[in-house]
Amino acid sequence: GVAALALLGPAPGAPCCPHGPALLFVKTSQGTEEGRRFYACSACRDRKDCNFFQWEDEKVSEARLAAREEYNRSQQPCFTHRQNVDRYKNFVLLPLSKRRFCQECQQLLLPAEWKKHSDHQFLCDITTAQLKSPSQLLYPLENKKTNAQYLFADRSCQFLLNLLTDLGFRRVLSVGTPRLHEMIQSKAAQEEEFNVRSLLLDIDFRYSQFYTEDEFCHYNMFNHHFFGEEAARETCRKFLCEENGERVIMVTDPPFGGLVEALASSFKKLMAMWRETEKEGHDNREMPMFWIFPYFFESRILDFFPSFSMMDYQVDYDNHALYKHGKTGRRQSPVRIFTNLTPSMIVLPEEEGYRFCTVCQRYVSSGNQHCEICNSCTSKDGRRWKHCVLCKRCVKPSWFHCDSCKCCTLQKHSCEKTDSGCFVCGKAGHKRSACPSLSRS
Ligand code: SAH
Ligand code: ZN
Ligand code: ZN
Ligand code: ZN
Ligand code: ZN
Numbered sequence: 295g296v297a298a299l300a301l302l303g304p305a306p307g308a309p310c311c312p313h314g315p316a317l318l319f320v321k322t323s324q325g326t327e328e329g330r331r332f333y334a335c336s337a338c339r340d341r342k343d344c345n346f347f348q349w350e351d352e353k354v355s356e357a358r359l360a361a362r363e364e365y366n367r368s369q370q371p372c373f374t375h376r377q378n379v380d381r382y383k384n385f386v387l388l389p390l391s392k393r394r395f396c397q398e399c400q401q402l403l404l405p406a407e408w409k410k411h412s413d414h415q416f417l418c419d420i421t422t423a424q425l426k427s428p429s430q431l432l433y434p435l436e437n438k439k440t441n442a443q444y445l446f447a448d449r450s451c452q453f454l455l456n457l458l459t460d461l462g463f464r465r466v467l468s469v470g471t472p473r474l475h476e477m478i479q480s481k482a483a484q485e486e487e488f489n490v491r492s493l494l495l496d497i498d499f500r501y502s503q504f505y506t507e508d509e510f511c512h513y514n515m516f517n518h519h520f521f522g523e524e525a526a527r528e529t530c531r532k533f534l535c536e537e538n539g540e541r542v543i544m545v546t547d548p549p550f551g552g553l554v555e556a557l558a559s560s561f562k563k564l565m566a567m568w569r570e571t572e573k574e575g576h577d578n579r580e581m582p583m584f585w586i587f588p589y590f591f592e593s594r595i596l597d598f599f600p601s602f603s604m605m606d607y608q609v610d611y612d613n614h615a616l617y618k619h620g621k622t623g624r625r626q627s628p629v630r631i632f633t634n635l636t637p638s639m640i641v642l643p644e645e646e647g648y649r650f651c652t653v654c655q656r657y658v659s660s661g662n663q664h665c666e667i668c669n670s671c672t673s674k675d676g677r678r679w680k681h682c683v684l685c686k687r688c689v690k691p692s693w694f695h696c697d698s699c700k701c702c703t704l705q706k707h708s709c710e711k712t713d714s715g716c717f718v719c720g721k722a723g724h725k726r727s728a729c730p731s732l733s734r735s
Pocket of ligand 5 (some may be wrong): 685686694695
C-alpha cells in the first residue's frame with residue numbers, strides 16, 4: 295500500500311532540534327495510522343538538512359540530552375541579531391570602496407574580516423540601494439524540499455501592497471514574505487505620506503544583517519518558534535497591538551512542502567496573540583490574513599480556516615521559470631490568495647482581465663465562467679471549466695466522464711481501484727515527496 299507520513303502536530307514537551315521543538319509524526323499505511331510515533335524536525339523535510347529523529351517512547355540518556363543541547367547551540371548562527379545590527383551600523387559608515395559582501399558566506403564584511411574571506415567570491419561597492427533590497431543581494435535559497443525561496447514578481451508585490459493599503463491596513467505582519475517587507479520598508483523611507491509598517495518573521499537569518507530587532511524576528515512558522523525567545527515574541531506581540539487605530543493584516547507565503555496542519559496551527563497562535571492584545575476581544579473577529587498558497591490546497595486550508603475563501607488572483611514569482619503571468623503566453627501560476635476578508639472587498643485588476651461576478655460577489659479571472667447549475671464561478675485554474683451532469687459539478691476542461699470509475703478524470707488513466715492518495719494533492723499513484731504539484735520549476 296501507499297505509505298505516508300501523518301503529522302500529529304506540535305506536542306507539549308517535544309524535544310528540540312536546532313529549529314526549535316520537533317513535530318510528532320506517525321507512519322500511515324492505506325490511510326490508517328499504525329506503527330511507532332516519532333519526532334522529526336519541523337522545518338526541514340530533507341534529512342540532509344536536519345537529521346533530528348527520536349521515537350516518541352524512546353528513553354534518551356542524560357549524556358545524549360547534553361550532547362544534543364551542545365549540538366543545537368553549535369548550530370546557531372555565528373553572530374547574534376544584536377551583533378548583526380551593530381555590524382550594519384558600522385558597514386554603512388564605510389566609504390563605498392570598502393563595502394564588500396561575501397557571496398559564499400552571504401555576509402556583509404567589515405574590512406578587518408576581508409582576509410578571512412580572501413579566497414571567497416565577493417561583491418564590491420555595495421550601495422545603499424542594495425542594502426535596502428536584501429532579497430536581491432542574497433541569493434534565493436534553493437533547497438526544493440525545505441526552504442525554497444520564491445520571490446514575488448514586482449507586479450504581484452505591488453498589487454498586494456496597493457490592495458492592503460487601499461483596504462486601510464497600516465501594519466503588515468510579513469510571515470515569510472521578505473520581498474513584501476522590503477517594498478514596504480523602502481516606500482516608507484522614500485515617501486513621507488506612506489505610513490505603513492511591516493515586521494518580517496522568517497527562518498532565513500541572513501535578513502538579520504539588514505533589519506533591526508523591531509523589523510525582523512527569526513521565526514519558524516512550522517512550530518511557532520521564536521528563536522530570539524521572549525524578546526522576539528514580545529516584539530511581535532507589540533506589533534500586533536493596533537495602537538492609534540492602525541489596523542494589522544498578516545500576509546504569509548509559506549513553502550509548499552505539505553504540512554498545512556503545522557502552518558495552520560502556528561497561524562492560529564499568531565491570531566490568538568493578536569486577539570489577546572485587545573481587552574474587548576475584537577468582537578470575535580479574526581486577525582485579517584492573506585495566506586498565499588497553490589489552489590490545489592484549497593480544501594486543506596478550508597478544513598482549518600472555514601472562514602477563508604480563495605481569490606482568483608494569480609500570484610507571480612521572479613524565479614519561477616514556468617509560472618509567469620498568463621498573458622505572457624507561458625504557463626499560469628497556480629498560486630492564489632486565501633483570505634478571511636469579505637471577498638467582494640478584494641478588488642482584482644481589470645486591466646489583467648479580472649471582472650466582478652455580481653452573483654458570486656467576488657472578482658474572478660477572465661476565463662472563469664459563472665456556471666448556472668452550480669450557481670458559482672467554478673474554475674480554479676483560470677481556464678473555463680465545464681459542467682458534468684453526472685458528477686453534478688464543474689470539472690477541468692481536459693477531463694471526461696469515465697463510466698467505470700463513475701467520475702470525471704483524465705482521458706489517460708487506468709480504471710483500477712486506486713490506493714489512498716498523495717498526502718499533498720490527494721491524487722493516487724505517487725507519494726508526497728514526488729507530488730508533481732510541488733515542483734514549481
Ligand atoms: N514570495 C515571498 C517569499 C516566499 S518564499 C516574497 O517574495 O517575499 C518562502 C519564505 O518562507 C522564504 O522567505 C523562506 O525563508 C521562508 N521560510 C521557509 N521556511 C520557513 C519556516 N520554517 N519558518 C519561517 N519562514 C520560513
Ligand atoms: Zn566568505
Ligand atoms: Zn459567479
Ligand atoms: Zn457547474
Ligand atoms: Zn463526471
